[in-house]
Amino acid sequence: MATRKTGKKSSPSARKHRAAEPVPPADAPRQPARPGEPSARLQELRRKIDAVDQRLVRLLNERASLVVEVGKAKRSDGTPIYAPHREAEVLRKVLASNQGPLSERSLEGIYRELMSGSFALEQPLRIGFVGPPGSQSNDAAVKQFGSSVDYEDLHEIVGVFTEVRRGHVNYGLVPIENSLGGGIMETLDAFKANAHQVSIYGEVQIAIHHALLANCQPRQVRRIHSKPEIFQQCRNWLSTQYPGVELMPSASSARAAQIAADECRKALEIGAEPGSAAIGTALAGRIYGLNVLFPRIEDDPNILTRFVIIARQQARPTGDDKTSIMFTTEDKPGALATVLGIFQEAGINLSHIDKRPQGRERWTYTFFVDALGHREDPAMAAAIEKVKTHCRELFILGSYPRSRRIL
Numbered sequence: 541m542a543t544r545k546t547g548k549k550s551s552p553s554a555r556k557h558r559a560a561e562p563v564p565p566a567d568a569p570r571q572p573a574r575p576g577e578p579s580a581r582l583q584e585l586r587r588k589i590d591a592v593d594q595r596l597v598r599l600l601n602e603r604a605s606l607v608v609e610v611g612k613a614k615r616s617d618g619t620p621i622y623a624p625h626r627e628a629e630v631l632r633k634v635l636a637s638n639q640g641p642l643s644e645r646s647l648e649g650i651y652r653e654l655m656s657g658s659f660a661l662e663q664p665l666r667i668g669f670v671g672p673p674g675s676q677s678n679d680a681a682v683k684q685f686g687s688s689v690d691y692e693d694l695h696e697i698v699g700v701f702t703e704v705r706r707g708h709v710n711y712g713l714v715p716i717e718n719s720l721g722g723g724i725m726e727t728l729d730a731f732k733a734n735a736h737q738v739s740i741y742g743e744v745q746i747a748i749h750h751a752l753l754a755n756c757q758p759r760q761v762r763r764i765h766s767k768p769e770i771f772q773q774c775r776n777w778l779s780t781q782y783p784g785v786e787l788m789p790s791a792s793s794a795r796a797a798q799i800a801a802d803e804c805r806k807a808l809e810i811g812a813e814p815g816s817a818a819i820g821t822a823l824a825g826r827i828y829g830l831n832v833l834f835p836r837i838e839d840d841p842n843i844l845t846r847f848v849i850i851a852r853q854q855a856r857p858t859g860d861d862k863t864s865i866m867f868t869t870e871d872k873p874g875a876l877a878t879v880l881g882i883f884q885e886a887g888i889n890l891s892h893i894d895k896r897p898q899g900r901e902r903w904t905y906t907f908f909v910d911a912l913g914h915r916e917d918p919a920m921a922a923a924i925e926k927v928k929t930h931c932r933e934l935f936i937l938g939s940y941p942r943s944r945r946i947l
């Protein structure tokens with residue numbers, strides 16, 4: 541008969557207990573924990589979690605060692621480090637094998653951070669965004685590329701294009717379309733000036749959330765800083781929660797957070813009550829040292845901004861891609877309708893169309909169209925060739941994996 545290390549014979553009830561799952565069932569009689577101490581069940585569960593973590597760390601490092609090898613192989617044949625087509629494939633396989641209880645969203649978040657760690661192992665990546673730090677673009681970049689890459693605030697959308705083109709950053713993230721305000725003019729214009737040198741390598745859809753940030757109690761807030769558009773997007777919330785408060789316009793929500801943090805500090809220095817707040821991202825709160833008093837105060841919880849990742853490389857096909865093209869039609873009746881008809885005939889779905897003044901000739905426009913499919917798909921390649929014959933000029937801005945998820 542098995543004995544304990546003490547040498548004592550085990551009782552039948554003890555044997556039964558040892559043979560069963562080490563974690564006591566939830567309905568087992570529980571030893572009352574001493575106040576402030578975790579119960580025996582909680583301790584046992586935590587011991588199991590610790591053991592799983594040990595296995596996970598080994599597995600993560602097994603994966604990381606393979607990533608290091610991938611990095612070497614890429615460097616020897618000049619393959620780009622960041623491979624959105626491969627990431628899409630990894631995520632698709634991982635999510636398909638998920639049986640819960642972890643949600644898809646949580647698993648995807650974990651994998652995004654894991655892949656961010658991969659970059660650091662293959663080659664440190666530098667990502668350009670439009671600041672100031674804590675801006676929506678900074679938030680989007682961190683959600684997409686995680687915390688293991690370097691970020692550079694390039695101040696202006698056009699600056700992101702310039703620095704990608706010059707190779708000072710590996711990739712850049714710029715907003716292209718907002719579900720409330722439509723196309724982002726500065727980005728479309730920057731494509732007109734840089735279409736030869738950079739291309740769209742990926743897209744990211746970000747849910748826009750606004751938080752009330754401050755260093756005081758909610759009832760102490762007297763003045764709120766933010767961008768005028770953001771006040772508009774939180775109008776109902778502000779008029780019910782803070783009807784008499786002073787609204788101070790600023791150039792960006794991140795700048796607003798910086799001003800509110802400065803004003804709070806100064807108030808505290810002179811012994812006054814801090815009453816300044818800002819509406820911005822939770823990331824801005826972390827950067828400028830403000831607490832989130834209320835998260836998600838936007839009136840419409842479904843505001844999205846689509847960002848594109850720009851690069852000096854072309855993304856490979858994944859089977860679920862988008863192609864963005866930019867063209868100027870010939871100056872004749874029905875020219876745009878002819879172009880759109882070509883996609884229709886080819887059975888190619890268009891997901892977005894926008895326009896900007898062409899710039900050189902008055903009342904002439906440059907059109908931006910997103911078509912579903914990759915430029916290497918024979919139907920897409922043939923349609924684009926045909927479209928070209930009806931255009932003065934046409935550029936393919938890029939083919940890249942279509943993003944269906946919202947970060």
Ligand SMILES: C=C(O[C@@H]1C=C(C(=O)O)C=C[C@H]1O)C(=O)O
Pocket residue numbers: 607610621622623624626627630654655658659662
């Ligand atoms: C490891 C690779 O490099 C990067 C990291 C990935 C990963 O961690 O799975 C996937 C794609 C790339 O962005 C790869 O290309 O396979």
